[in-house]
Amino acid sequence: MQPLVGLIMGSVSDWETLQHTAQTLDRLNIPHEVQVVSAHRTPDLLFEYVASAEERGLEVIIAGAGGAAHLPGMAAAKTALPVLGIPVQSQMLNGLDSLLSIVQMPAGVPVGTLAIGKAGAINAALFAASILGNKYPDIRVTLAEFRRNQTEAVLARPDPREGA
Numbered sequence: 001m002q003p004l005v006g007l008i009m010g011s012v013s014d015w016e017t018l019q020h021t022a023q024t025l026d027r028l029n030i031p032h033e034v035q036v037v038s039a040h041r042t043p044d045l046l047f048e049y050v051a052s053a054e055e056r057g058l059e060v061i062i063a064g065a066g067g068a069a070h071l072p073g074m075a076a077a078k079t080a081l082p083v084l085g086i087p088v089q090s091q092m093l094n095g096l097d098s099l100l101s102i103v104q105m106p107a108g109v110p111v112g113t114l115a116i117g118k119a120g121a122i123n124a125a126l127f128a129a130s131i132l133g134n135k136y137p138d139i140r141v142t143l144a145e146f147r148r149n150q151t152e153a154v155l156a157r158p159d160p161r162e163g164a
């Protein structure tokens with residue numbers, strides 16, 4: 001099926017985090033493509049990727065990067081598609097550098113910034129589902145089911161002494 005989401009990351013080392021986005025998109029049956037693209041290391045490729053995204057049928061871009069994480073912002077600079085940014089937890093500064101690099105965009109070029117690390121990676125996929133669900137009823141239904149299952153799983157185990 002034609003990918004609706006483009007999942008990009010600054011380095012193959014980000015996959016440990018970004019695999020959670022891909023897994024969640026899989027669980028929601030959202031077709032997506034995955035590629036390493038870096039604003040720093042492959043700037044021309046990034047511009048080509050993002051400039052052609054819309055005509056290739058992508059409707060949401062999810063970009064994860066760590067450290068001087070300029071990838072989501074530079075992607076947003078080249079497209080009006082929604083761009084969701086995931087700050088990857090960096091070794092030196094624990095992801096605070098990534099978060100601040102992504103979140104503080106100048107007015108006019110928005111990036112929807114998620115939490116640092118795995119939670120942000122999962123939530124980016126769910127956020128993409130919310131956006132796509134406005135147009136695709138199947139995705140809306142699948143997302144509602146995901147949320148219902150999550151609620152039921154919590155309600156089924158209210159006593160924390162029973163373990164996770």
Ligand SMILES: Nc1c(C(=O)O)ncn1[C@@H]1O[C@H](COP(=O)(O)O)[C@@H](O)[C@H]1O
Nearest residue numbers: 010011013038039040065066069070071
């Ligand atoms: N932040 C960026 C960008 C970018 O923003 O374009 N390109 C690579 N990186 C980040 O550098 C970190 C270390 O990369 P390596 O592990 O390859 O040295 C990764 O977290 C990556 O996202």
